[in-house]
Amino acid sequence: MAIKVGVVGATGYAGVELLRILLGHPAAEIAAISSVSYTGKAVSEVYPSLQQICDKTLVDEQAVVDACDVVFASLPHGLSENIAEKCDQKGALFIDLGADFRLYNEADYTEWYGGLTYRDTALHQKAVYALPELFREQIKGKKILGNPGCYPTSIGLALFPLLQSGAVDPDSIVIDAKSGVTGAGRGLSLTAHYPECNEAFSPYKVAMHRHTPEIEQTLSIAAGRAVRVTFVPHLLPVNRGIVSTIYAAGCGKQSAESVHKILTGAYAGEKFVRVLPLGTVANLKNVKYSNYCDLSVHFDGRTGRVILVSAIDNMVKGAAGQAVQNMNIALGLPEDSGLQFVPPAI
Ligand SMILES: NC(=O)c1ccc[n+]([C@@H]2O[C@H](COP(=O)([O-])OP(=O)(O)OC[C@H]3O[C@@H](n4cnc5c(N)ncnc54)[C@H](OP(=O)(O)O)[C@@H]3O)[C@@H](O)[C@H]2O)c1
Structure with a gap:
């Protein structure tokens, strides 16, 4: 039945x-x-x-x-x-x-x-x-x-295993995220009005978006202690999709390979999280209309910073x-x- x-x-x-x-x-x-x-x-x-x-x-x-x-x-x-x-x-x-x-x-x-x-x-x-x-x-x-929430999903999935394993410094996290306009819902508003958002691109609610405590709740569970992040969302002039680009200082001797290994290990067997091969970049085009989260891993060897890109469809x-x-x-x-x-x- x-x-x-x-x-x-x-x-x-x-x-x-x-x-x-x-x-x-x-x-x-x-x-x-x-x-x-x-x-x-x-x-x-x-x-x-x-x-x-x-x-x-x-x-x-x-x-x-x-x-x-x-x-x-x-x-x-x-x-x-x-x-x-x-x-x-x-x-x-x-x-x-x-x-x-x-x-x-x-x-x-x-x-x-x-x-x-x-x-x-x-x-x-x-x-x-x-x-x-x-x-x-x-x-x-x-x-x-x-x-x-949509942003917290993309960010939590990317960072949780790295904080849990101590691979990144919990005090160094900066998140630069972009969402399509459907993220704001169907209600009419000036910011979502076509001439206002089309061919425009800007951050909004800088360091004061409501998803901040939800992101911090998940990351604090992962780190085993309180985590604060800098979170800046942007309005992307597309209908659907979120891309979060996340920066964090690597702890100890990290590399693209070591971070990639942690994420592939954490999500082995997970159908809906795809850790992309090194050298490729997550793109919202590849997850639209689907339940997948694509994660790509990058490492800036000059600064020791881990860079993660996480793409999801905000409505799926x-x-x-x-x-x-x-x-x-x-x-x-x-x-x-x-x-x-x-x-x-x-
Ligand atoms: N859009 C996204 O990408 C997204 C992603 C994650 C989570 N969410 C969450 O999902 C929820 C819905 O978001 P949405 O984007 O679908 O919003 P939406 O397009 O604005 O739709 C809101 C819905 O709520 C109903 N509604 C509005 N005011 C109401 C009231 N006072 N009493 C009863 N029903 C009322 C509307 O019904 P009627 O107009 O037909 O009465 C409509 O069905 C929100 O909490 C949002 O944060 C949205």
């Missing part, structure tokens, strides 16, 4: 990407999908790419919770706690694509998310930060999953694909179920 899954916030960019992926999942049946602005309309009216593939009518949030065994929430932050609570009461799996269950330290959430607090701390204690390749064992069998490995990967792990399904699509070459 198919697993009944539902998406709250199915009309957003990450939500509709979940539909695209779940429609191809062999064990899942999309039972209900919700919207506030488009309730009563077919989702294919909002996104014509879904015509005759998914013409489901958008309902309200409660109807999704009532109908489903697995509920994905793809909403602005601050709206997920109530849904998680209802899922918890009925024993459904809840996967939050937003930020409400990502941070273990409530004070960080309050500081970086406009003073919001955790209303039900016991509920948060049941949640796990679900970056599959790093925390797989903790995800298995859990009922509340905080799906990671950075959101919906990773959420489905997490569902698979939590339910004991094959981890790549529904995620076997190949990235287009061009």
Whole structure:
């Protein structure tokens, strides 16, 4: 019997990407999908790419919770706690694509998310930060999953094994990351307005982006002590994709070969993390529409600095694909179920 899954916030960019992926999942049946602005309309009216593939009518949030065994929430932050609570009461799996269950330290959430607090701390204690390749064992069998942010996914995967093995200095990390415009969601804004972002390129939220505490949470777990990073995101005038270029001082005698060996060892057997051969550079073109994270390793022998390039699709490995990967792990399904699509070459 198919697993009944539902998406709250199915009309957003990450939500509709979940539909695209779940429609191809062999064990899942999309039972209900919700919207506030488009309730009563077919989702294919909002996104014509879904015509005759998914013409489901958008309902309200409660109807999704009532109908489903697995509920994905793809909403602005601050709206997920109530849904998680209802899922918890009925024993459904809840996967939050937003930020409400990502941070273990409530004070960080309050500081970086406009003073919001955790209303039900016991509920948060049941949640796990679900970056599959790093925390797989903790995800298995859990009922509340905080799906990671897009930038933190690309950065955590690149740096975790190097910090864990002591290959780089935790106090030296600088991250220069670029995201396509879909990262900002479907809502209209001046920065995402075509003439404003097309043929433009600039950093934004310099050293004050909300993903900073989430990145630091993962890296601190890896290093076994508090890590602070300098994180500067940029808005790239493409629709999708993230490239993070990461700089850190090597510890001891490091080389491209030694760093590459650590990463290939850490990700041996991991389907969705591809450590590229030395001499090649990760490129968002090669991961678009896929659940892959491509990592390339470089070493500046003159300065002793390790340079990592990490590329993902922000809406797949950075959101919906990773959420489905997490569902698979939590339910004991094959981890790549529904995620076997190949990235287009061009
Ligand atoms: N875009 C990405 O690349 C990406 C990557 C990783 C994580 N995320 C996270 O995923 C979540 C969704 O992001 P997105 O980019 O898909 O955003 P989006 O395109 O702006 O979509 C937001 C969704 O939330 C719904 N919504 C907005 N305000 C609401 C409210 N007050 N009550 C109930 N529903 C409301 C919208 O529904 P209606 O307009 O139909 O009512 C829409 O379905 C965010 O937390 C974001 O941080 C996004």
